[in-house]
Amino acid sequence: MRDAVRLIGTIATATLGTITPAFAQDNRSATVELATEEERRGLSWSEGRAAISGDVRASIGRLDLSARAVSTRNSVRHDGADAVVDLSVGTGWDLGAVRVQTDVTGHAFVGARGRRDYVEGGVSAGYTYGPLNAMLGVIAAPSQKAIGGSNVYAYAYANAGIPGTPLTAVAEVGHSSGSVRNADRADRLRPGGSYSNWRLGLEHRRDRLTIGVDYIGTNISENRAASRYADLSNATDRIVGRVQYSF
Template structure:
């Protein structure tokens, strides 16, 4: 119910932010999802538990977009026992010819029900190239120095996906590396539980109309003996795991 209230408020805010004259050029979308574990960059954001999620998005003129995603974090100690994270994103993207696309965004991560103030802001850039059913891309995500994450954090990665011809299946995979400065080791362990580390993922999606069912394998090179002594490290949920998810888009 709390997630639904946040999304309704977000949708109203997005609608109010768009001038009436531009509404005819706006595309709206939404989705509801559930995953057996919310994994990001190889580590859990839902204490290893089932994570519901929902999102709304507005595609605006000239390649801009606004969106809000709310995900259940299930009291994860990584985020101070927060019940959910609401992520508000403003972005810009477009094709630059010959299958190449560039994207940029800024996201505010707002944690609901955390025991202390743990919100932070992150920006990102990405480039992708599509040829037929295949796509490859590179991405960078940077969170500047903030008290909530005990320093700054940079993640760089590469990804690929390909649709299997004449089937509803899409295969995808990626690798990444996280690094950054440390002002407060206790809070820096939120995003880097064992310091700088690499992550990877492999998965398959079955897509039929608005319904997507997927299975993912994620892993990291975080060693148990490298884990920082911090209540935010989420030490139980930094290793390899296979997860499942289902999503419906509107």
């Protein structure tokens, strides 16, 4: 119980400290989410354990700002971090029917035993046709000590409402690659080397509540040679559930 109280306090402090300026702006929104784990690009960031998160988004002119704080449960992948805070700034524009978005995101790890923060930037192109939303994108992190080199993630994402039902189908596929300067630290984002991931899911959205379940998979083998940062047991196929409330 004491650890749970400390964790909630860490997340609350990190979230409030970073998002308060955003709340002062117009066009703001926020969500809270409880998930069976914090999953990113097919990898668990919370060692396969339940995670709680909160985020806020705001627009200032053409700039889009967001902040998200999520528990990482003393993650081995992130050197014992209790939580991660993601701070993003971006902008977008329309090219005909295509929406182009660019952003830069900093990831700050709270409670890690070493300096594990890093920065990455992305560009995406999205297209909507009826109930179908599709997106292609690339997210790149330049070479940094905390991640043992550089990292590039290319992905395709789509969601569509299923006719005659209140459900939305979600699909994503991606591939991570990059350079390696320190193999141990590179295993944080690419356990054992370059890999591919995929996601198939269903969401039920009603008013401000979203309930989702996803099948997450990667082609990472638990038998790969990797460092302790790889957390290989939480990088293979599994089911992830989540409940999100927006306000």
